[in-house]
Amino acid sequence: MHGSRGDVAIEVPFDEHLFLAVPIELRGPSADGTQWAREQIETLQVxxxxxxxxxxxxxxxxGQASLLSPQAFAAFLFCPSGLPGSALVEVFIGRTERTSLADVTVSYPVALPQREHPIYSPSFGTGRAISSLSKLPDGTALGQIRYQxxxxxxxxxxxxxxxxxxALGAGMPAFEALVNAVSCRPADAAAHA
Structure with a gap:
């Protein structure tokens, strides 16, 4: 998946055997992905x-597609065992004035304390993964991992x-591989490459 955000050229390569890309027009609460979903089950394993x-x-x-943000640069369903997805994945990329991840605030309404550990990317160097667990109003546990x-x-x-x-725990190697594959560079440098 290639594109740009402002003056940043972005590439998000992904494993099509594990991740199903969700087009931007199918994301968000007002989107209707019914026809797209029908097409997916005709061609992909259930x-x-x-x-x-x-x-x-x-x-x-x-329904899963409609939960994904249209503001994300890329969005996927994690489908290691076939359709439907077992996790929602959103990749947000943008410019910031911050110079350290310590300055980037991450807060969730969590049921358990957040856990943070370092991760390493060949493109970006050391980053972090933050895991949290919260409860939905119906009592369902909801896990989230943020990679930054x-x-x-x-x-x-x-x-x-x-x-x-x-599925969230078992998918961690695939999620880390996905975020580590992201590459970003100034758009003018990408045009000359």
Whole structure:
């Protein structure tokens, strides 16, 4: 996935066997991804225990797409076992005046304390992963991992959210590979490359 934000050229390569890219026009609460969801189940594998409920899978896929932000540079469903997705992934990229991740505030309404650990990217150097757990009004646990890198005024902030905490934990190597594959550079440098 290639594009730009202002004067920043961006590339977000991803593994199509694990991640399903969700187009921007299908993201947000007013979007209707029903037709897109139908097309996906015609061409992609459905989780074996969900094959008998294709209408339910269509509704869930369209609903998952509508939960993703249209402001994200890229958005994906994490589908390691087939459709529907087991996690929502959003990649936000933009310029910032901040010079250190310590200056970037991250707050969640959490049920348990946030846990932070360093991560390393060949493109951005040392960043951080912040995990948190909260509860929805119906009592469902919701896990989130935020991966952040900051380099030369460009902030990469990738959010992974899932109610399936096992899938969230098992997917961490794939999520780290995704955020580490992101590359950003000034658009004028990209034009000359």
């Amino acid at each position: 989780q074996p225990d969900r094959v008998s409920d294709l209408n339910g899978v269509i509704a869930q896929l369209a 890198h900051l380099d030369h005024g460009i902030l990469v902030d990738m959010s992974v959210t899932a109610s399936d905490l096992t």
